[in-house]
Amino acid sequence: MEIAGEDGSKRRELSEFGSLFLADLSVRKGRSAATLKSYESDFLIFETYLDSRGLEYSSVSRQNIDEYLQYLLKDHDPYSARRALSALRGLFRFLVRSGRISADPVYLVKPPRTSSRLPKALSEREVLELLESVSDGSPLALRDRSMLELLYGSGLRVSELCSLRTEAFLDHPNLLLVTGKGSKQRFVPLSKEALSATERYVLQGRRSLLAGKPDSGFLFLNKSGTPLTRQGAWLTLKGRASAVGLGSVFTPHTLRHSCATHMVDHGADLRVVQELLGHADLSTTQIYTKVSMTKMIAIHRQFHPRSQVLE
Incomplete structure (x- = not known):
């Protein structure tokens, strides 16, 4: 079955198996709406793949x-493929158990190998x-400028951005x-820039979009x-970056990484x-010190008169 997508196009509806698993995650495990939306997106891609090859669960x-993993790796990085595999692992475990x-x-499927890469941050000039x-x-430009300013200015995840409600912005001056x-x-x-951009969007752009x-x-x-979906926001931001x-x-976390790196x-x-950033563990945040160390080493090698001796 197909349903209307965000842009008016048609997309398939999640199967009964996928829907039952999401309901189980919601009721039994209390997963957030953003997490459920992420799972749904992964399952829709998988089910479209199954349809194209005449397969059933x-x-x-x-x-x-x-x-399927090789298919994903053609257009996605190993981290995205690993996440998709993790979602499928939970789904098939549920289907067997039930x-x-x-x-x-x-x-027994092994996840794609990944490197311990540092997050990619834009330069301050590139962000500007x-x-x-x-x-x-x-209206759409006002919205997009507000989103970009919030992602960079406050280090938000795209999922956090899409879950924001108007009262989160209006009820707390200078805080979100x-x-x-x-x-x-x-x-x-x-x-200051994020506040100004979001005020313009709320007073002008959002009213026009609501109409x-x-x-x-x-x-x-x-x-x-x-409501703008996470996928819709990502495609919009990717287009602006392109x-x-x-x-x-540019990835969904590029501006968040840039915010943290520039602050450090x-x-x-x-x-x-x-x-x-909302990190539960400081060790997660410490990766940004490595980003800064990498930058420091590069600058040292470029400008220190004895840098060649140290290499």
Whole structure:
């Protein structure tokens, strides 16, 4: 079955098996709406793949899963493929446990290998170029500028951005109430530029996008006046980055990484950055010190008169 997508196009509806698993995650494990949406997106891609090869859940083999991972790796990085495999592992385990299929084809599948890479951050000049490129004053441009400013200025995840509600912005001057992983809430400061851009969007752009339609209360809307999805936000941001030549290095977390890296570069305390990003463990935040160390080594090698001796 097909249903209308965010842009008015048609997309398939999640199968009964996928829907039952999401309901189980919601009721039994209390997963957040953002997590469920992420799983749904992964399952829709998988089910579209199954359809294209005439497969049903009951007939999927380990070889089919291996081939699916190779299919994903053509257009996705290993981290995305690993996440998709993790989602499928949970789904097939549920289907076996509930007696809907007899064998788990994912059980022995090994995840794609990944490198212990450092997060990619844009330079401060690249961030400024990206932000200033979105300035035509249209409702969608006002929305996109607000999103970009918030992602960079407050270090938000794209999923956190899409879950923001208008009261999170309007009720707390200079602060934003964010719901992060595990439904944990935190306040993050608003930069002057993010505050100004979001005020313009709320007062002008959002009203225009809503245009008499029922108000869901979510801060960011698509062109139809309904809540902007994580996938819709990502495609929009990727398009904006591509327009200034940054598409090849831009990921959903690029501006979040850039925010943290630039703060550490300018001397911010790691625990402050940890709280801003909503990291439960300081060790997760410490990766940004490695980013800064990499930059320091590169600068040292370029400018120190005895750098060749140290190499």
